[in-house]
Amino acid sequence: MEGELKVDGSKNAVLPILAATIINNGESVIHNVPELRDVETLIGMLRAIGCKCFFENGTLIVRSNQEINVNVPEKPVREMRSSIILLGAVLARCGQVKICYPGGCEIGPRPIDMHLSGLRKMGARITEAHGYIYCECGKLSGTEINLDYPSVGATENIMLAATTAEGVTVIQNAAKEPEIWDLQTVLNKMGAKISGAGTSTVRIEGVRHFGSLEHEIMPDRIVAGTFMTAAAITGGSVLLKDVMTEHLRPVISKLTESGCTVSEYDGNRLFITSNKRLKAAEVVKTLPYPGFATDMQAQMMAVMTIAKGTSVFIETVFESRYKHVEELVKMGANIKVDGRTAIVRGVKKLTGAEVMAGDLRGGAALVLAGLTAEGTTIVDNVKLHVDRGYDKLEIKLARLGADIRRV
C-alpha cells in the first residue's frame, strides 16, 4: 500500500461532545464530524429528545433551545452502549432523566456502576427498575468523587452533570484520554469552568449560564492507528495527515519496535513505512491512556500474526475482547488465548477465508488480515460493526492500493 490519507474527526470525541450540546440551551456549530453510524445514532437521539440537528456543507449545527424530553429513546441506548453519555447531559440541563440500561456489548458487560455512584454522590436520586434508570436531582451538588477505575465514560458523564451543579466537583482517578481534553475544551467554550482534563484530577465548578459553541473535533487516534497497522501488515508506506502524533505514542513505539520506520512532521503528519518482514513485539499490554489503547489491540494482533517470533497480548481493560482470535486462526494464524492473555506465534503467511466481524475493532483487524492473506478473504458483518467506527474503510484502503471492495 502506498499513498496518503487525511484522518477524520474522532468518534470517541464527538459522541460526548454531541451530548454536551444539550447543556447550552442554544446553538452549537461542530466541524470535522466523522460520518459514522454511531454518530448518526446519537444525532437521532438528540432529535428525539427535542434538539434540532442539521448539516451545512459538512458542518453540524445543533440547536438545543427547545423543550428537552427527559425520556431518552430506548432502542438506540440498547444498541449503542455509549449513548449512556446522555445521562449526565440531560441531568445537567433538566434535573431529571429516564434512560434504559445500555446493552452490554460484544466486548463485555460494560456496567455503569461508577457512572451512577458518582451521580449519587452529587445528590442525584437514582432508582433502577424494569431495565430503566430514573434519575432526578433538582440541583446537583459539587463533591469529591474517587473513581475505582479511570473509566472514560464515567469521567465524561460526571463532567457533564457537574457543569451546572452547585459548587465544585473534583474527580480523582479520572480518565486521561485525549477525548476528555476535547470535551473539557468544548464545555469551557460554552461557559463551563473545568480544569485538569488529561490528568488524573478533573475539577468542575458549576455555572448557571452557557453560550453558543463552535468547535472542530480532534482527529481520531484509533482510525490513524488502524491505517498505521494497515501499512505495517502490507509492507507499504502511508502518509497520514491531520493526526495528533502525541496521541499515537504507544502505537508508534510498538510498530517501531517491530521494524517499521515512523517519521513525524509538525505534530500533525506522520509517515510510516514497513518494507520487510516485521519482528514480533514481545508484549502488547492494553492500559488506560497514555498506555497502549485497548481499541488498537485487535489491529496490532493482526500485524503480529505474520511477524517473526512470538508476541504476548494482555488485555487489561475489557474482559472479552478476543472475538477476532478464532477468525484470525481460520486464516492460518497461530494464537492461543488464556483469559486476558493471548500468545501469538508469527507465521509466514495467512490464507484468505470467510470470516465474521464480532465487534468494531476486531472487524477492522480482520480486514487488515485480509489485505495480506494469500487469496480472497470475505469479512461478514462489516455494516453492523466496522461501519460504526470507520467511514468508507474499503474505499480509503483501495485508494492506498489495496485490492478490496464491498460486496
Ligand code: EPZ
Ligand atoms: C470508551 O468506552 C470508548 N468508547 C471505548 O472505545 C474504549 O475502548 C474505552 O473507553 C476505553 O478506552 C467511547 O468513548 C464511546 P470505560 P467506555 O468506561 O467509556 C469498566 C471503540 O472501539 N467499567 O473506560 O465504555 C468497563 O466494563 C470503543 O471505539 C465498569 O466496570 O470505557 C471496562 O471493562 C470500544 N464500571 C472498563 O471499565 C463503570 O461504571 C473500561 O471502561 C464503567 C466502566
